[in-house]
Amino acid sequence: MSRRIMLIPVGTSVGLTTVSIGLVRALEEQAIKLNFFKPVAQPRRGDTGEERSTAIISHHCSVKPIAPFDLNVVEQMISSDNTDELLEEIIERFEAHQEPDAVAVIEGLVTTRHHPYAERLNLEISRALDADIVFVCVPGNDDPVDINHRLEIVVDAYGGHKSKKVIGCIFNKVNAPYDEHGQLRTDLSVLEAPEHDETRSKALRELPIFAKGLNLLGNIDWNAELMSPRAIDIAKHLNATLINEGNIASRRLSSVTFAAREIHNMTHTLKPGALQVMSGDRGDVFVSCCLAALNGTKLGALLLTGGYQPDENIKQLCNQALETGLPVMLVNTNTWQTAQNLHAFNQEVPVDDSQRIEKVMVHAAESLDAKWVSSLTEKVSRQKKLSPSAFRYYLTNRARQVNKRVVLPEGNEPRTVAAAAICAKRGLARPVLIGDENEIQRVAQQQGVVLGDGVEIVSPAAIQEDYVAGLVKLRGHKGVTDVVARELLQDNVTLGTMMLQQGDVDGLVSGAVHTTANTIRPALQLIKTAENASLVSSVFFMLLPDQVLVYGDCAINPDPNAQQLADIAIQSATSAQMFGIEPRVAMISYSTGTSGAGSDVEKVREATEIAQKLRPDLLIDGPLQYDAAAIESVGRSKAPNSRVAGKANVFVFPDLNTGNTTYKAVQRSFDLVCIGPMLQGMRKPVNDLSRGALVDDIVFTIALTAIQAAN
Template identity: 90%
Template sequence: MSRRIMLIPVGTSVGLTTVSMGLVRAIEEQGIKLNFFKPVAQPRRGDNGEERSTAIIAHHASVSPITPFELDYVERMISNDSTDELLEEIIERFEEKSVQDAVTVIEGLVTTRHHPYAERLNLEISRALDADIVFVAVPGNDSTTDINHRLEIVVDTYGGHKSQKVVGCIFNKVNAPFDEHGRLRADIGAIEAPEHDEARTQALRELPIFKKGLSLLGTIDWSADLVSPRATDVAKHLNATLLNEGELSERRLSSVTFCAREIHNMTHTLKPGALLVMSGDRGDVFVSCCLAALNGTKLGALLLTGGYQPDENIMALCSQAMETGLPVMLVNSNTWQTAQSLHAFNQEVPVDDSQRIEKVMVHTAESLDASWVNSLTQKVSRQKKLSPSAFRFYLTNRARQVNKRVVLPEGCEPRTVVAASICAKRGLARPVLIGDETEIRRVAEQQGVVLSDGVEIVSPSEIKDDYVEGLVALRGHKGVTEVVAKELLDDNVTLGTMMLQQGDVDGLVSGAVNTTANTIRPALQLIKTAENASLVSSVFFMLLPDQVLVYGDCAINPDPNAQQLADIAIQSAESAQMFGIEPRVAMISYSTGSSGAGSDVEKVREATKIAQELRPDLLIDGPLQYDAAAIESVGKSKAPNSPVAGKANVFVFPDLNTGNTTYKAVQRSFDLVCIGPMLQGMRKPVNDLSRGALVDDIVFTIALTAIQAAGN
């Protein structure tokens, strides 16, 4: 059985691509087979290459979209009175390229003065593909009466309220900043959001049309975070010359200030994410901005106008500020002309802006009615592979349910502070930051985040003495006296580990600054291994484009023997099950089956036998070469009778050298998100971070730590 949903825009600039992205993500998170089809490409002015919606879905979802028909071809067919033939070709392409027994998201055309035929063609395509209709509208500044009338008209066009094909409506850009003429402020200087108007949202929910059978399927609030462009996007738009590239591709712009005042009147504008525009000969302003950067404020970028380059002596004076990653751009236009160019900046998300696309997809998916999304997935086949989106959804959804308290010993580290703020805001955990409160709040301000009441800040000096007695009791046999215990507790990781050991928190995440050894050593000494575990090992969750793989052990045990390797395999399989992955475990070696000999391959062969005997309920096989385990055609050739070959999703490596090298090679070669290492076999969850971890890596590690805590 399949479901087909066609998104129909009600008006222009409704954010149809955004809604498509969100709906695709929401369905992906259910692990359901999915198609995406925009029958007719509708490029925006200035777009080159692939159709935008199709390209974004292709690059950022576990879906292979069906190729749309080119607009020129469609218009030629319509002008030749060949619409029927066009519809036949659309149906033929859909039937040939779509995955059977799946949900299909179909994106319609937007009616514009250049495409006046769009509304009629949408109607005909929806009928040809037998799709259910979901309208996408933007309330703007219109009265609820006007909005209701507009929806009534479009519902009548598609068969009226009695039509079983008309399902509902999604409101996008709710509470967005509209001007007095009802137009969305599109200039980059208007990306600060107005206050959320709950009364307005409630009024939309209570429109008379929703009492006649039409369903409200989602209200998507406008968010400033989702429209903040990268500095590189603005640089390309302005064709700017780079005086200092810095973190041009990473920094995002959340406000714009034109610096024409005295310094003391503009210090409040020197804030994270600010694009500061000034004449290139204003050395005083330039130096002030660089001083703010040196003080830790992560400004968005400096934009110099008039073609004036700062004096060489000033550039030398500010060289250390440049080293903080501050981008500096130069344009030849004057400040007024530059302001006009910024006003014309297109804030649609670029196809290559993965971070922003991910945020848009998550925000939109979470804004859709969950019961409706679940109804789409009933009686539709589920994917055999757990997609990255489904895995992330499982992580965040399960973490919200368990609501655990996770301590973060590196409380003053900027990425950790931002991650704690996100976790509290999204309800993924109750984060506890260890560190000086003044310093933590200063870091938060520099990073442009607000720490809500959901983030707890604990000063080490205020709690350290509470754990001295417990530490002496645990380590007294190793010569730890009260004096030594106080010294050991000066280390925040040890202090956080004692909080976990005493049951004051549920889990610990560290490693953004500390080494793996510094994170794990206190845990091994104080938390120790679980009763049913012979050792502590680790796994990484590798988020490939179309599935999630589990790699173990890539961080802890240098050269496990056969018994230890079998234990690692069982632990890794159980970890996979804990996170919604049905494990098929491959014991990796340089040889498959009985084709090779040697001590290394014999160890893997013996470990496989031990693991199979200990856990006959698990699918475990080996020795298998990596390609035989991962690629179906190779698996059938090299190990035709194996229940795992070609279908493995848990890979157990024979030693640390092989595992760590493989995980890093795969991660770096394909630019993958890797979550971990997650430690397994501990009494209580302690997890390590890579020192190069991104904020999202820390957020997901906190979430999986919370889930581990619930399973202990």
């Protein structure tokens, strides 16, 4: 049985795309069959290429949207009085792509002065597609009485409260900054938005219309962080010349300051994410900004006006600061004209801004009513493949439930500090940063990060003595005395490992600056392997566009024998199950079945037989070539009787050389997110990071460490 949900905007500028992609993400996390359809493309001013909502969902979700109809074609058919024919074509296109056991999210048109027919067409499309109706409304500064009146009018237009098709309303941009005329402020000066107003939210929840049967299905707060553009977006908007490119593609802007004062009166504006706008001949401000950058403050960018290039001597003096990644751009307009141009900046998220799109999706999805979202999944089919979004949802949701304490020995490392703040804020874990509190707070301030009460900071000197006796007891047979133990505990990774060994924390994550050996060696010596494990191995979770694969072992064991390879297969299958993936394990080799011979193939064949005998409840098959394991048509041809071939989601490689090379080739060739390596076989969870890990990588590693601790 399919479900069809059509989102109908109530008024203009309701943020319909935000709600659409949020609902798609919320449903995608439920691992169900899903589709998206915007029947008529409605490009904004300056848009080129694909329709925005369709493009975002196509590129950032595991959903293949149905192509919309071109707006010009639609308007021509309406003006020629061929609306019935248009509706027939819309139905035909939708039914040709919609599975009978899937949920479809349908996005309506926004009524504007250029598209006055949108309201009528939305009604006709909703009836033609037999869709349930969800209204999307922005409360603005309106009085609750006026908001209720607006909703009553639109409900009546769709059949009134007795209509079984009208199911609810989603409020968007709640508590957004509005001016005295009730207009949403879209200039960059409001990136630092007002705090959440619970009184306003409560008034919306208590509107009389909700007592009549209309359901409030979501309350999406305005979030200033989601409005932060990249420096490159501003450069494109202003057609600016780049003086120093720096990290222009990744630096985000959270405030704007115009340098119209003496420098001692504006030092407080030199903060992370700040766009500093100045006349190009203000060398004093330029140097001050560079000093701030040298001190570790990640300013957003410098924007020079008037066409004035900075003096060459000053540029040479500031060269080291520019090498920190500080973007510097130049425009020919004066400061006043530049301010007017910035005011006209379109803050809609660009289709290529993956990081911001992901945050918008998550924020909108989490703001929807969970019971309603869950109700949409009833009597529809589940996806056979676990999508990346469903995997991330499982990861974060499960981590919140277990609420574990995870120690981070690299406590003053900037990415680690930012990840700890995110984990605490989202309730994914109770992070413990090891390091000097003043230093950690300084790093946080430079990153624009606020460390709330959920982040614990532990000074190494304050706790080292607590673990001396325990370390001596564990390693005394290796010659570790009190003196040696105190020396070893100077290393924060060893100290954190002892905290884990003694049960003071539940897991450990390190590796942002330490090598894999530095992270794993203390764990092997102090934590040791689990009782039922013969070795420690690892897996990577490979987040492909439409599913999640598990790769093992790609980080630890150089050349495992057959018994060890069987253990790695069982450990990897168990890890897959732990994270909601029903394992189908392929033992990878350079030949499939009995087609090849040689010691390497025999090792894989023997490992497969051992694993099958040890765990007959698991689907394990091999040897299989990668294509036979991954591609259904090849699997049917090369291993027609295999229950794994062509359907594998856990890939066990014969040695480290093969595994590590394959995972990196797949990751880099397709620009995939890879979570791991996650260590398997330890008594307690210890996980290593790549030294190139992003903040999100660390966040997910902390989350999976918490889940491991619970299992």
